[in-house]
Amino acid sequence: MRFRQVHLDFHTSEAIEGIGSRFSKPQFQEMLKLGHVDSITVFAKCHHGWAYHPTTANEMHPQLSFDLLGAQIDAAHEISVKTPVYLSAGLDEKLARRHPEWLIRDPHEKLSWSPDFMTPGYHQFCMNTPYLDILAAQVREVVTHYDADGIFLDIVGVRECYCQSCVAEIRKRGSDPRNLEEMRLLWEETYFRYADAMDNAVHTVKPGLPIFHNGGHVKRGRRDLAKLNSHLELESLPTGGWGYDHFPLSARYAQGLGMNFLGMTGKFHTSWGEFGGYKHPNALKYETALSLANGARISIGDQLHPTGLMDPATYALIGDAYSEVEAKEEWCRDVTSVADVALLSAEASGYPGASVQDADSGAVRILLEGNYLFDVVDTETDLTSYQVVILPDVITLDEPLKTKLEAFVTKGGKILATGRSALSSDGTRFELDFGAKPLKASAFKPSYFRPDFELPSLSNASFVIYADGQDIKLDTNGHKLGSRENSYFNRDLFTFCSHQHTPSNLQDAGPGMVEGPSGIYAAWYLFEDYALKGSLPVKEILHYALDRLLKRKTMSTNLPAQGVTTLQAQQANNRWIHHLLYASPVRRGQNVEVIEDLPILSGIESTIAVPAPVREVYLVPQRTALPFRQEHGCITYTLPLWTCHQMVVLQF
Template sequence: MGFRQVHLDFHTSEAIAEIGRRFSKKQFQNMLELGHIDSITVFAKCHHGWSYHPTKVNEMHPNLDFDLLGAMIEAAAEVGVQTPIYISAGLDERLARQHPEWLIRDMDDRTNWVAGFMEPGFHQFCMNSPYLPVLLEQIAEIVSNYETNYIFFDIVGVRQCYCHSCVKALREVGKDPQDAEAIRELGERTYAHYTEQVRQTIHSIKPNMGIVHNSGLLKGRRDLIDMSSHLELESLPTGGWGYDHFPLSARYVQQLGIEFVGMTGKFHTTWGEFGGYKHPNALKYETALNLANGARCSIGDQLHPDGLMDQVTYQLIGQAYGEVKEKEVWCSQAKNVADVGLLSVEAFTASGSHPQQVMDKSDIGAVRLLLEGKFLFDVIDLESDFNSYKVIILPDQIYVDAFLKHKLEVFFEKGGKVLATGSSGLNKEKSAFAIDLGVRYVGLNQYQPDYLKPAFEMPNFSHASLVCYSQGIEIDVVKGSVLGKRENPYFNRELFRYCSHQHTPSSKENGGPGVVESTNGIYIAWHVFDDYAKKGSLPLKEIIIYALNLLLPDKTLETNLPAQGVVTLQKQDQESRYVQHLLYAAPVLRGENIEVIEDIVPVHDIEVSLILESEIKRVYLAPQMQELVFEKKEDRIRYMLPVLECHQMVVLDWDADS
């Protein structure tokens, strides 16, 4: 699997003539070399349903008169570039119009992606229908006829479907298709059956071929992850994902030990855009963010129907991948170093014992705050080793059953601490705290929003009363220190009682404890991470960072890198070195909800100190190979980075004999 991939979309309508007429082996190879590309995903079959190769089990695009797939594979092989093969598994518009009865339907008999056939767009197939054997025939033909390292299957995953096949399957075993749980269970079985049939089909022909199902990442569902040989984390910042999305996914996947690729795009917006381009600095930053989080890189492009590769695109990609090529030796087989384990709300609710998925922003808010606060962290699930971390964060909605209670109590016995917020720590009945946080549950606070007045001085806001927009929890202190108290407003805003434009001011009366430190950690009595994701309150951030710093007196990393900067610490055991990644760019909103990186502003005199297990003998910049002065003071290694422009790796070699 390459470090410098391109995912080359080619969803091409039958209404366009002379497909591939300008394809040139030499021009294709020139663009691969211009882009410093070592792997390019090429199309066997697209969303329109057409094959781009001669076929006996499907139909080749009616306006293509040669084997485009084969020509691309041959051209790439001659210049040493791998060619994974793409198959649109879930969408096949040619076949959808012949067999609409094989499509996914909702309860109202509507299709998806579009609701019916009187609007432009694609329609998704149900893998519990006669479509699956047709797809398997197409797969077998491709695997038999072409050499590749893996097949990439798109538009797949666990679906909820009410098509005729699914309704029939449920009724045959005595289950009610109107039962949402029965539909959910059938969706799980259907997807598992699909992936197993694909595996058997491929491996009966080529046992070592890789398989990737592009089903999205559902944290906590390791069984779904195991259905692929590696992961490609689709995360186009300008396409609606934003720049917070990839670190949230990557910090979960890397701790699982599976190889993964971060997939962004060259597009100004998202997939399907012709004539849209990112600034080269954006691609440099996004690929560097991949490397900093232990991922390889993939950039999405879309081939013009005439088959000519776009030179501007590969000039842009080449600027980013030229840098990746120089850096990748310091990025392979790297493990993340983390003080904090963030127990993901998504992972918690998606696990087998907590099947109801909660779609909230607590994970997003927590990751954003950890990045801005420069904490080293992993995103974890219930199967993770809690004892690998100094602090576990339970963000907002982590209810504690017997299994989690036992894991946390073992963690506490070994000296671990938790930061629990909001409803986290309560039992499944939400009636009492299931773990000892030094507090007693009273109930949900009747006032929202309310106020938090810290007992400590915030760096920029002294002892100000802070508005908390999220749901507050009323508590009593059993044993612990109160770090902040609640102040309720005079009243909630309602029809005949309201004040000013937004909400009622604080009554300034003591409404009980709000932040409590006890033996096992710190509890904050609001859904603060959800609040931070939605409102981005700076005083709230200072309170959470203060709490985490109390829990991490010996945290691995300290730095003055500004809030918008990103820092990770990777470890290459086989090379006896740590690799510190530092990044800085400032995305701005341009247009409607599109985050754009254009200017790279240098940041100067970045101070870094680290507590490391190994005796450091050398510190240098990579790939520049420039030595850095460092000192060991007490238990910390300290160095200063004179200037950071977008991305810098600082390598810390240790004495392998120490």
């Protein structure tokens, strides 16, 4: 799997003439070389439904006069660039107008994506219709006639659908479309049937050819869905609404699945479908480095002009980033994560509701800003190698998970739980021993926490917690780490105070954070609170709890809070690679996160606890020796001046 990929979008209207008219093999090759590109995903079929090659299974774009797909593949292969081939699977606007009865519908007959046929946009197909056979024939044709290096199928996944094909199918089974559980089973079966049809279409012709089904998100806890792919492509365009916190959350989970994966960003200022938009070169350098630091390869999204002319400004921009990636690849192949903390994903727990995303994203931000080494895990993950497992906010425990976590604690591990986590499903008891007993959900929102410890940045006080909380009482084997304080009253029609909420009544209302044999429990949805409010006290409270539970941190560093640090083991070369990154996104326009300035950092010191003596420490790709101190099973070094991304090799 190549490191330096481009995803070359080509969704092109039939109303545009001269499609591919300025395509030139030398110019195409020149741009790939300028961009240091070693793999480019090219189009066989776009969202408009047109093929970009001669076809009997589809229709070639009416304004295209030659085999553009074949020309691109030949040109790329001539200079040793791979060519995965893209087909739009879920969208086919040409066919949508001919067979609207095959489109996904909600219970009120509304369409998916574009709401109707009077609004410009696409409409999504249900795979439980004759469309599936048409798509399979299109895929089979491409694999048969072209030297594709993989197949990329877009806009697919487990979809809710009440089209008449799905309604008829569920009634044929003797059930009712109003039975949600039966419908969910049908939707799952539909997706697995689709994946099987695509697998047959590809592998009966070319066994082992890579396939990826893109649904925009690799759902944590659904390994069965992930394994339908030969590899994973984590779509995460920071400026396109994902933000810079999204990729670390996805990547720290994906690396633990043992599959090759890449991070997909874009050259765009915003997102897909933008012509003439460019992000700052420093942003692309940071985003590509972030992929490397998380054990991923990289794909950068571009969009080909309808004429087929590759844009020099785009490939100069991509080349600035990919020239650096090319120099670093040697130390980024076949790596595994070194981590102290396992964040059990709220999404993977199966808890319903939008709060799972806030719990996960808030926890990742807390871990990143504290420079902790962590993985995002699901309930199937082996926890043996971790010191601490975090249960963020909403993870109540069923019997299998309770048994697994009890075994983890018995072997010396510790748990950090917040909110409803670690409670029984009915909320009446803790399933792990935190030295406390639950009483009921708190009636006060917000409420306050007065810690029994000093925060690094603030004097002690009653700190407001906006998220939902639990009332608990201390048990005989528990140690209180701080107290809850309630407000005088909740804000209501005849009882309100000031502009936002009522202050603390300054009365001890019981413990707010406790420590027991299993670990530490905090009685609020603190990770959701941090995701939504970004409160400094909440961050420092959680960092205190983590530091108290970690017996020995593998890594300590004074990298500032906006930095990112990871440790990757390259076992075949008997070395660890320490990644340090720093950039500070700012908001521009309407909530677009932009990286422009990359400050120079100095005085960044790191201490790494190592399992064996270290022979040498050096910077890469510079290959410059770095002075270090080795004592008590740790090595310590200070980086010289650096910017954006620095890798340090610890050679055992």
